[in-house]
Amino acid sequence: MKNKKRLLYLICLIFFISFEKTLGDQFNFEAKEIQTQNNGNLINAKNGIKITTDNGIKILADNFIYNKDNETLFIKGNVEINDYKNDLKIFGQQFTYNRNEKEIFTDQDVKFIYKNRYNLDAKELNYSIDDKKITSDKNILLVDDLNNSIKSDNLYFLISDDIIKLKNLIYTDAIGNKHTINQAIINTYNNELIGKDLEINFDKKTFGNNKNDPRLKGNAIFSTKNKTKITKGVFTTCKKNDTCPPWAISAKEIVHDKTKKTINYKNAVLKLYDKPVFYFPKFFHPDPTVKRQSGFLIPSFADNSNTGLHLSIPYFKVISGSKDFTFKPRFYSDETMLINTEFRSVSKNSKKIADVSFKNNKSGTKNGNSEKHIFYNFKTVNLNNSLFEDSEVEFNLQKVSNDRYLKIYDIDSPLITSTSTMHSYVDFNGMNEDSNFKVSAEIFEDTTKDYSDRYEYILPSVEIDKIINLKKELNGVLSLNTTGLIKQYQTNITEKSVINNLNYESYSIFANNGVVSDYSLILKNVNRDSKNSNTYKNRKELEFLSAGMFTLSYPLKKIEENFKKFFTPKMSFRYSPNNTNNMSLDDNRIDVNNVFSLGRLSSNDNVESGASITIGSDYLIKDSADSDILKLGLATVFRDKENKDLPIKSTLDQKSSNIFGNIEFKPSKFFNIEYDFSLDNDFERSTYDHIKTELYINNFVNSFEFLEETGPLGNQGYWNNKSTFNFSSQNSISFNKRRNTKTNLTEFYNLIYQYENDCLTAAIEYNKNFYNDQELKPAEELFFSLTIVPFTKVNSTNMNK
Numbered sequence: 001m002k003n004k005k006r007l008l009y010l011i012c013l014i015f016f017i018s019f020e021k022t023l024g025d026q027f028n029f030e031a032k033e034i035q036t037q038n039n040g041n042l043i044n045a046k047n048g049i050k051i052t053t054d055n056g057i058k059i060l061a062d063n064f065i066y067n068k069d070n071e072t073l074f075i076k077g078n079v080e081i082n083d084y085k086n087d088l089k090i091f092g093q094q095f096t097y098n099r100n101e102k103e104i105f106t107d108q109d110v111k112f113i114y115k116n117r118y119n120l121d122a123k124e125l126n127y128s129i130d131d132k133k134i135t136s137d138k139n140i141l142l143v144d145d146l147n148n149s150i151k152s153d154n155l156y157f158l159i160s161d162d163i164i165k166l167k168n169l170i171y172t173d174a175i176g177n178k179h180t181i182n183q184a185i186i187n188t189y190n191n192e193l194i195g196k197d198l199e200i201n202f203d204k205k206t207f208g209n210n211k212n213d214p215r216l217k218g219n220a221i222f223s224t225k226n227k228t229k230i231t232k233g234v235f236t237t238c239k240k241n242d243t244c245p246p247w248a249i250s251a252k253e254i255v256h257d258k259t260k261k262t263i264n265y266k267n268a269v270l271k272l273y274d275k276p277v278f279y280f281p282k283f284f285h286p287d288p289t290v291k292r293q294s295g296f297l298i299p300s301f302a303d304n305s306n307t308g309l310h311l312s313i314p315y316f317k318v319i320s321g322s323k324d325f326t327f328k329p330r331f332y333s334d335e336t337m338l339i340n341t342e343f344r345s346v347s348k349n350s351k352k353i354a355d356v357s358f359k360n361n362k363s364g365t366k367n368g369n370s371e372k373h374i375f376y377n378f379k380t381v382n383l384n385n386s387l388f389e390d391s392e393v394e395f396n397l398q399k400v401s402n403d404r405y406l407k408i409y410d411i412d413s414p415l416i417t418s419t420s421t422m423h424s425y426v427d428f429n430g431m432n433e434d435s436n437f438k439v440s441a442e443i444f445e446d447t448t449k450d451y452s453d454r455y456e457y458i459l460p461s462v463e464i465d466k467i468i469n470l471k472k473e474l475n476g477v478l479s480l481n482t483t484g485l486i487k488q489y490q491t492n493i494t495e496k497s498v499i500n501n502l503n504y505e506s507y508s509i510f511a512n513n514g515v516v517s518d519y520s521l522i523l524k525n526v527n528r529d530s531k532n533s534n535t536y537k538n539r540k541e542l543e544f545l546s547a548g549m550f551t552l553s554y555p556l557k558k559i560e561e562n563f564k565k566f567f568t569p570k571m572s573f574r575y576s577p578n579n580t581n582n583m584s585l586d587d588n589r590i591d592v593n594n595v596f597s598l599g600r601l602s603s604n605d606n607v608e609s610g611a612s613i614t615i616g617s618d619y620l621i622k623d624s625a626d627s628d629i630l631k632l633g634l635a636t637v638f639r640d641k642e643n644k645d646l647p648i649k650s651t652l653d654q655k656s657s658n659i660f661g662n663i664e665f666k667p668s669k670f671f672n673i674e675y676d677f678s679l680d681n682d683f684e685r686s687t688y689d690h691i692k693t694e695l696y697i698n699n700f701v702n703s704f705e706f707l708e709e710t711g712p713l714g715n716q717g718y719w720n721n722k723s724t725f726n727f728s729s730q731n732s733i734s735f736n737k738r739r740n741t742k743t744n745l746t747e748f749y750n751l752i753y754q755y756e757n758d759c760l761t762a763a764i765e766y767n768k769n770f771y772n773d774q775e776l777k778p779a780e781e782l783f784f785s786l787t788i789v790p791f792t793k794v795n796s797t798n799m800n801k
Helices: 002-016 405-409
Strands: 019-023 027-037 042-053 057-061 063-067 072-083 088-098 103-106 110-114 118-122 125-128 133-136 140-144 149-152 154-158 163-172 178-187 192-201 215-223 227-236 247-257 262-272 275-286 300-304 308-312 315-320 323-332 337-346 350-360 370-381 390-400 421-431 435-446 455-468 476-489 493-506 516-531 540-553 556-559 563-576 610-623 628-639 659-668 671-679 686-697 700-709 717-726 731-740 745-756 760-769 779-788 792-795
Touching (some): 370 405
Antiparallel strands (some): 027 042, 042 057, 057 072, 088 103, 125 133, 227 247, 323 337, 435 455, 540 563, 556 563, 563 610, 659 671, 671 686, 779 792
8 A cells, every 4th residue: 555655656746847648649748746636537737737649739738637537638827729730829718628529619718820820819719620620609800911800700710621611790901991791701721702792881081081981782702812803793982871872883893903903893884863874884993092093084075165065085194103194185076186294203302293285276277287385393402502401493384385275275284373474484592591592584474465575584583581690689680682683574675683681670679668669670772774664764773772660569458258359559650761763653552461561562672762650550359269250450651741653552652641451350150251441541432442251141151252443553343242052951052243343244153053962963054254355255154063972073065055
């Protein structure tokens, strides 16, 4: 008996110092501590164990219990199961290994990693070793190495066939699009997915409108690494509701080419409110991840009284990551053609854009055989220049072959800012912390003038700015500005000038009694040489000019229960001992925004001579939310004597100028009005009135603008009114009209009935434009337009014929 006890003690001691024992031909155990019970039929190992099997499985854990009677192994604590033959790792806190059934299972949280490509988390798992089968029926999350994830209630993984079967799954791809699929099979060898009864809910931001619900439904899906094919698919971006979507595209087959990043449709039908309206045998568009993709853009139709009906079929071409162009041919009903091309190139330090068009005309037409335009802009920054911290060069070219070409054919380009004035130039700008240097050459062409007088050349123009640091005691900023140019216009007029400006502006000075003051000074050296000029003397001139201004203001503030009120009377005194060169015909209008500025004449080679006093005030009311309720500004100028050399339009040439004012009143979010005016100093008439209002009353919205200039301020006037009535959140009608009050003629009117929701806009429009140009007939159009968000807008032909 003693010998038996000694033998058992020796066995336990050997296990404690890491003893290896073989049970049958299945398990190999290693442990630091072991206990046996029930006559050796129950073995309990602790403090770190290692189990290996003859079929290539290695198990690490904190402890285990092995029951010889039913040959079941209970494993607990930081369990890691490695199946080396199948490249599978399983992790959890508790597992049961049934030797007879050759199964490993758990009903607790578990994770497995397969071939370092698939990670699974679940609430339970069953691994059949001989069948090489893994199943789970609870809270499954499967993530692949491309960051695509699948949530499912059921998983069947047949390792030998590299097949995972899933039911009722939600598949979320790496960019956030969710696929709801009834049943699916994943081939883990090539990452292919086959499924049926699916719905893809794209990320709301995919098509640039967070109000939409872009989605795609289909009968079946087949997805590989490079392509995804959906059969009998229906796509829309419209918000989800209980009825059919406003628009949808159904197709026999939809293929997403992930390499080319295109979505291809086969036998597609566009439906509006479930009614088929257009059939596409085949077409494609870039997928939502693509910002730049070569291919044809949506074609468009247009009809105009001056040019007739035309079809445009644009094509976009990506040349490289930084270069592309758009080819936009137009095919007209009279068998002529207009070709328009935009080329773009962007790099780290430069940007180029070119816009060129060519229009062939029938022989014998008034405009000859062809018309064309070329616009080009090039800009480069951060040049390697030791003289400047930052520098840039810009070149701009604008040229048309026909004066009315851009207006007649409505050429659209980011480079076109005017259809009548062409501006070509090249300039260099160098900048340092306290200085700036700019040199340029410019050519202006006004196509509304006779050929002999339409050009103006500025060759060259130079400007230098320098900030001079002053001592703190001098309480201000000193700057030096030098400009020089040679200008030629109206064929034989030449003007040359070099102007030096020394400017001083003080900081604000706050007195104890609340008065705020500041002052500014300018010393100007003007050098001119003119020939045939109507503005300057036709000889060399040298002038030294000076001017100064002193400003006082007394800001007041009153706090009430619901309002804050501010009232600031102010006054400025200015004086120049020099004479003003004749600038009486300059187009210079004064208002409350510039009347207190020393440079209010906007003239670099002139000063406002004599003495004058400018008085005015600002009044402001804010509500408790700090929003402006009422703003009022008034100002006028008194001179010591008349100065007929000052601009007539400014009224500063008189001893008492006009009274300049501005009123902004916004009592609520439903109404606001802004009024700029200029009153005669005798209060008999207003010579400038500009009124803008907006009114919101329930479903009615109205905006109105009125302008009238009389007397010395000009001779133009118009009013423009746009009224919109919203029958509902989706239906509205609007009418817009502009009328010239001087000629008593209507310039244009526009009537639109519109139906609009989150993904579709349909409208009937009637437009009529009246031109002053004799070669352009009034353009009158009546057409139907349909906008499918976010893809395209389609117009019908002109129905007013």
